[in-house]
Amino acid sequence: MERHTIFQLLGLLALLLALTLPGTAGYVEGERLFKAQCSSCHNGYVPADRIKENFFEKENRLLNLRAPTVNMLAWAITEGPRKIGDPSDAEMRQAEIEEYLREVLEHPEQIESICDANVKRYYQGKQPVIKLSDEELADLAAYLLEYKAHRQAKEPPVIRHLGKGFDANQLLAEAKKSGKVLIIEASSPHCHYCKKMDREVIQSPEIRRMLQKGFILAEVNVEESRLPLGLDKVYRKITPSFFFLSPDGTLLDHFPGSWTKSDFSRMLEQYAPKQR
Numbered sequence: 001m002e003r004h005t006i007f008q009l010l011g012l013l014a015l016l017l018a019l020t021l022p023g024t025a026g027y028v029e030g031e032r033l034f035k036a037q038c039s040s041c042h043n044g045y046v047p048a049d050r051i052k053e054n055f056f057e058k059e060n061r062l063l064n065l066r067a068p069t070v071n072m073l074a075w076a077i078t079e080g081p082r083k084i085g086d087p088s089d090a091e092m093r094q095a096e097i098e099e100y101l102r103e104v105l106e107h108p109e110q111i112e113s114i115c116d117a118n119v120k121r122y123y124q125g126k127q128p129v130i131k132l133s134d135e136e137l138a139d140l141a142a143y144l145l146e147y148k149a150h151r152q153a154k155e156p157p158v159i160r161h162l163g164k165g166f167d168a169n170q171l172l173a174e175a176k177k178s179g180k181v182l183i184i185e186a187s188s189p190h191c192h193y194c195k196k197m198d199r200e201v202i203q204s205p206e207i208r209r210m211l212q213k214g215f216i217l218a219e220v221n222v223e224e225s226r227l228p229l230g231l232d233k234v235y236r237k238i239t240p241s242f243f244f245l246s247p248d249g250t251l252l253d254h255f256p257g258s259w260t261k262s263d264f265s266r267m268l269e270q271y272a273p274k275q276r
Contacts, residue, residue, distance in 0.1 A: 027150060030143025033136055034070065041067040041127050045151070047205045060122040067123055068115060074147035076114040084114070097141040098134075105130040158208050159185070159198070160218040168228035175216050176247035181271050183211075185219045186227055186241040193258035194240045201261045210265065214272045244271050 034042075046054075046069045054062040068076065077084050077097060084100050085093030108127035115123070132140065160171075175182040187194045201207055202217070211217055220227055227235055229249050235241060238256040244267070245251055252271055259267070 026139045026142030027146045029136075030139035030141070033132075033140055034143055037130055037132070038070075042073060043067075043069045045069065045071050049200075049204050055119045055122065060119075065122065067127060071147065071151070074144045076116075077144050078148070080114060080116075082114040094138070094141055094145065097145065098137040101137050101140055101144075102132070105132060155208075158202060158211050158217060160216070162218050162220050162225065164225055166220075166225070166228075171216060171218055172229075172245075172247060172249055175245075178216070179247070179273050181215050181252070181273055182245040182247065183215050183217045184227065184229070184231060184243040184245065185217060186222050186231075186235060186239055186243070187219045188223050188239045189221060190223075191239040197240060197258045197264075201259065201264050204261055207261060207264060207268070210268045210272070214274070215268065242267070 043063070043065060046063065048071075050063070051069065051072065054060055054065065076082065077100070078087075085096040087093065106129055108129065171182055174180075185194075202211070222235075222239065226232055227243075229245065229251075231243050231251070234243075234251065234254055236256050240258060241254065241256040242259075243251060244253045244255075253267075255267060
């Protein structure tokens with residue numbers, strides 16, 4: 001095959017790959033634009049628990065933020081109580097976010113319109129007026145829309161949500177190969193404390209690091225599946241409940257109920273592989 005034909009095929013392959021990844025180019029350009037134009041006021045990623053501590057415990061004295069961080073901004077625009085646009089209409093939502101960004105960049109004081117009333121009072125100082133082209137606004141909107149998905153791709157979910165018919169032996173094989181302790185969580189989609197613990201404990205940066213280092217955490221919806229590996233025999237019908245197992249399936253301990261971050265951290269420290 002001639003060299004120029006190979007290059008043509010490679011070019012076509014690259015084009016097809018780009019077409020299968022919609023928004024990627026816009027996200028990359030939007031990220032570059034955000035760093036160049038917005039980072040002087042808007043800090044980069046800050047974990048949610050640290051943001052809460054900063055505003056609700058330290059009155060902004062911890063981080064001294066003068067504007068929302070990038071993840072605060074992305075959340076407010078795409079998920080917050082005053083989110084922009086209808087998630088079910090992607091095209092229209094993109095256009096509405098672009099128009100919103102145009103307004104707040106040219107009239108920075110309007111950014112408060114989507115901010116939490118408890119935190120916007122801490123933002124002080126006049127932000128610069130920024131004017132962007134239509135193409136730049138589209139890239140910036142794509143960046144904020146895709147921010148959460150891209151960040152989650154860099155940080156894989158810490159909880160495996162097991163569906164019906166899952167194979168517990170595969171989890172044991174993975175635990176044995178990795179040397180990690182297996183944790184089975186008994187959960188329910190209607191359990192308030194399950195959701196609260198996931199949000200405030202499991203997803204906290206400290207607990208995430210501990211889990212990713214030495215554990216495999218798998219959640220079983222007990223309303224649709226039975227607990228595997230004979231755990232039904234010791235299950236007290238309390239959600240959430242956490243069962244710690246060795247890679248060979250031996251039950252090490254059982255902790256029914258919801259736990260604080262410090263309590264759950266002590267459990268993980270107790271059964272971390274290096275301490276067993």
